[in-house]
Amino acid sequence: MTPVRWGALSTARINRLAFAAARASRHARFTAVASRDGAKARRQADEHGIERALAGYEALLADPAIDAVYVSLPNALHVEWSMRALAAGKHVLCEKPLSRHPDDVAAAFALAERNGLVLAEAFMYRFHPQTTQVSALIAGGAIGEVAAIAGTLSFRMADAAHDIRSSAALEGGALMDVGCYCVSGARLFAGEPTHVHAEAIAGPTGVDVELAAVLRFGERAVATFDASTVLPRRDRLEIAGRAGSIVLEDPWHGRAPSFELRRGDGAVERIAVPAHDAYVEQLDAVSQAIRGERALPFGAADAVAQATALAGLQRSIETGERIALGGT
Ligand SMILES: NC(=O)c1ccc[n+]([C@@H]2O[C@H](COP(=O)([O-])OP(=O)(O)OC[C@H]3O[C@@H](n4cnc5c(N)ncnc54)[C@H](OP(=O)(O)O)[C@@H]3O)[C@@H](O)[C@H]2O)c1
16 A cells, blocks of 8 residues: 655644655555745755755645645644645644644544545544553443542753744643643543633743643533643543542553553552554544544544633633533
8 A cells, every 4th residue: 555645734843744744654654844945845854854845834735745734833724724735635733733623623524524524633542452452341340430540740941932832822831731631531531521721821921831630521520630731741631430440550652551450349450551652543443534444433523622621611711710611
């Protein structure tokens, strides 16, 4: 099978993980990188052994030798450029979070469907076998009905003053950058929230740099999480059911995959998961979906619901209010 020919839209730092994933993939190959600055594109292309460097994002969209575009722009530009790529006939893998504007997300997926193209939001942890194994255990009743979830993701920006995460105009902030994983994880295991509430601490540019949040899932479950872009590295996810719990110490990247299954009788089992690169799994899955070989497990409904939860949390940060969402 011919690998899908990918082009990177921007020279973002995250590209290096996507390029490495493609080198390990049988299904994908990066053949071009585009930047607002042609020299910058050339430098990144040379550094990663990519054939073509393009000046301007439009050049990538107009390139007939590109099948799919990897959108690694700042958050506020995700939907606009994903839609431009879809309008140009390209499949799209857009970096997380696709957006915190549910109507925009719905419009992007509607365009993808009209044009017969794949659009995917890059929450790579969902493609890691660690996540699928935990999902299967929970679906099989290993911990009973999910009742409470606690998530954490934090890291310290190296150069906060110049980081896109510090820009309100680019829709940065800790919720959008790292909290979005905890929201995604809570939704994966508990369904759609009915209410959300967040308390955040703002950094010098006004965006949230630390937050704690509560998600309520009707009378079924509650989830809490904390996330930060200014604290030392912390990763964790605990899913508590009525008959036991599962604890993951590396839920988002899965670099050292394994988790603990704690049964109601006190028995604790450590379950090791074979090493996998979540970025390779994701790129393989999306590339195979593009070639029609497999269906993606998450699509428009999931991405719209994710944006809805983020919108509610963002509003709660701004107003201090508890926000009712549409979930049941
Ligand atoms: N899945 C993951 O593990 C993961 C990890 C990190 C980041 N991400 C996501 O990936 C995206 C990029 O993050 P990053 O940290 O890699 O970004 P970054 O290094 O700051 O790069 C962003 C790129 O966007 C382009 N750009 C266009 N307009 C811009 C503007 N007004 N200001 C700044 N840059 C602009 C620039 O490329 P040109 O100058 O070449 O045009 C820039 O290199 C974010 O959405 C983030 O959430 C995902």
